[in-house]
Amino acid sequence: MSAPKTDPPKQHGFVGLRVVTDWEKLDADAVIFGIPYGKPYDPMNFPNNQSKAPDALRAASPRILIEHDAIDTDLKTKNCVSQFKLIDGGDIPLHDKDVQRHYKDAEQAVRYAIRKGVIPVSIGGDDGITNPVIRGLDGFTDITIIQIDAHLDWRDERFGEKDGYSSPMRRASELPQISAIHQIGIRSFGSSRKIDLEEAQRWGAKIHSAQKIHTHGMKSVIDALPKDGQFFVSLDVDGLDPTVIPGTIALAPGGIMWWELVELFEGLVKKGKIVGLNVVELAPKNDLNQISMIAVGRLILKLLMLQLSSSGPSS
DSSP, rough: OOOOOOBOOSOOOOOGOOOOOOOGGGGOOOOEEOOOOOSSGGGOOOOOOOGGGGHHHHHTHHHHOOTTTOOOSSSOOOGGGGGGGGGEEOOOOOOOOOHHHHHHHHHHHHHHHHHHOOEEEEEESSGGGHHHHHTTTTTTSSEEEEOOSOOOOOOEEEEBBBTTTTTTTHHHOOTTEEEEEEEEEEOOOOOOOOHHHHHHHHHOOOOHHHHHHHHHHHHHHHHTTTTEEEEEEEEOOOBOOOOOOOSSOOOOSSOHHHHHHHHHHHHHHHHHHEEEEEOOOOGGGGTTTTTTHHHHHHHHHHHHHHHHHHHHHOO
16 A cells, blocks of 8 residues: 655644655654545535635644643643644645545545554545545454434435435445444434434444433443444534534534533543544634634544553653
8 A cells, every 4th residue: 555645734734733745754643634525415516615624723723722732731641742743644635626536545544544553533524524534444343433423424325425424324334344333412403314313223323312411421422332442533513512613514502512522532542442533514614713623623632642641652
């Protein structure tokens, strides 16, 4: 497998990290990189606003993190970014509006990072990019997907497209490396129909509605996760309440709150190992004072520092 080559970001690296676009030179604990383009249902709506999210996130860097030696006072270990080898890996390029190639290159990038022992952190783009990312996890076996989302995403197809943003969990269920799916924050209306819910339940997906979490707490979700699990986190930002992240498209009241998600991240590290993160559906046009970018940027750092500190800091 050849090393991927990515486009450099239009802005500086995420939170001032070193940018490495030739992944042959990738020496890191984790690589944060953009996959801007999901497959559209209507070509007239391509590209969408979510494709601007990777650069918008980088542009918010001074408000996400003031310096690499600043500690996260929420963490018991009081870790800081400078303790770990984190890299901005640039963006997966789009050649001649060929989204199929974009997907294949994204899949290869995830697969390559895993083979190198680097945690992949991919930034969409809409939720369609989750499909190639999860396909790229085939270097693992027995993966538990932790989907934070308002929506089930179990449509087999919409408008003839099987690889769009309504289908990631359906496509994941077809892959041999995926052994369990926990869907967290599900609520309200989306594109799912009754048959899609029945298919998810028939497959064995564990659906943790936002309403039940608000009633019983995130501990009930953590208790249901496998011990010694390998967890891949798929974070559709509309899974959080709009008061936490307003900068998305499919806004739905009653979502997961900040401390509930932090509790989940902490629980994942205690129950097993986080092997990757995918963030999708950030829409810069709907953000307010960059609060969504700040929240997502800090969640990325928090998850990485929790996982990396549990396995020991880099030398």
